[in-house]
Structure formats: C-alpha cells, structure tokens
C-alpha cells in the first residue's frame with residue numbers, strides 16, 4: 001500500500017493524533033469553504049497522481065455533501081463536466097458544468113438510466129461508503145459491494161485510457177476485487193491518503209489508464 005507521494009509524507013501530517021488530527025481537516029475544510037473534510041483525500045491523490053485535468057468529464061459516485069464535486073469542478077473547468085450521484089440529496093449550488101442526481105447505485109434501473117443519459121467519462125470515482133454497523137466483516141463486505149457496483153458501471157462508461165478511483169473498507173474481499181480491476185488497467189495502486197484516519201480501514205483503489213474497451217451493453 002502506498003502513501004501519496006507529494007505532500008503526503010510525515011512532515012505534512014498535522015500535529016497530534018486521533019480526533020485532533022481529524023479536527024485539523026474538519027477545521028481546514030471549514031476555513032477553505034469545502035463541504036467536507038473528504039476533499040483533502042482527493043486533493044492528495046490528485047497531487048500525487050494527476051488523474052484529473054482540464055476539460056475532463058468526471059463521474060463522482062457517493063458525492064454528497066459535495067466537496068469532491070467542488071474540487072473536481074474547479075480542476076476540469078467550464079469546458080469539462082462533472083456528474084455527482086448520491087442516495088442522499090446533494091443540496092449545494094454548483095456551477096452549470098456540474099449536474100447532481102439523487103439515486104441508489106445498487107438499483108440497476110437507476111444505473112441504466114445514468115448510462116443512457118450521460119454516455120462515457122474520462123474518470124469514474126467513488127467515495128461511496130455504507131452506513132457502518134461496527135462489525136468490521138459486515139462493513140467491509142458492504143463497502144466491497146458498493147465498489148463492485150461502481151466498477152460494473154465504470155466498465156460500461158469509462159473510456160479507454162480513463163481512470164477509476166474507489167474507496168473501500170479493506171477486508172477479505174479486497175484482494176479479489178483488486179485482481180478483477182487490475183485486468184482492465186495498466187496500473188493499479190492501493191493508496192491511503194494522510195487525510196484518511198489512520199485507525200480507519202478505508203483505503204482507495206486507484207486504477208489508472210484503462211486498457212480495455214467499454215462493455216457493449218444494450219441499454220434498451
């Protein structure tokens with residue numbers, strides 16, 4: 001597993017641990033006008049791997065309250081386009097090159113409508129997380145299921161050369177899932193941004209440069 005390369009070494013880790021550490025990102029998000037501390041995880045990944053760039057079309061799954069949308073929409077700019085989906089309403093007002101939709105990514109009819117409506121993307125990213133119940137096996141299985149849903153959609157809508165990022169609560173299903181993802185990308189890494197709490201099982205699967213074609217699925 002890799003820590004992000006740039007800006008992610010121990011010297012950049014804020015002082016303190018546990019909640020103090022969490023508070024740092026929470027406070028920073030407040031100060032910088034981001035809707036969630038989650039944005040700093042994507043920022044670190046972006047600093048190290050440059051997966052987002054101007055003009056890209058990006059699909060953000062599990063997008064509420066919207067900090068990844070805020071950050072991504074700035075990077076892709078007005079010539080790019082970002083679609084954010086969440087099972088919860090996304091209430092923030094975004095610029096016109098951002099569309100937000102409320103829907104459940106485990107509902108196949110809803111997923112079908114997304115494929116039909118938006119076509120292909122340069123990047124598919126998922127920060128989806130299940131409501132945790134405190135049982136690490138159940139939580140990681142539910143998280144793996146959400147990653148599977150995101151990956152199934154990515155196989156349908158991600159352009160060759162495109163990138164896929166997905167948060168997962170590591171567990172026994174993770175290696176198999178990573179193996180399946182690896183078959184479609186030139187490079188796959190497991191990254192743990194510093195902004196992700198150390199004690200959390202959360203990591204990000206970062207799959208770069210899709211090597212396969214989009215799945216041909218009849219959407220009618």
Ligand SMILES: C[S@@+](CC[C@H](N)C(=O)[O-])C[C@H]1O[C@@H](n2cnc3c(N)ncnc32)[C@H](O)[C@@H]1O
Nearest residue numbers: 062064065066067068086087104105127128129
């Ligand atoms: C950690 S939050 C995402 C934070 C977001 N990246 C941001 O920057 O504001 C995880 C999100 O996943 C969403 N989620 C969980 N299950 C989902 C599902 N089946 N379909 C769509 N969204 C889901 C939750 O509603 C929650 O808003």
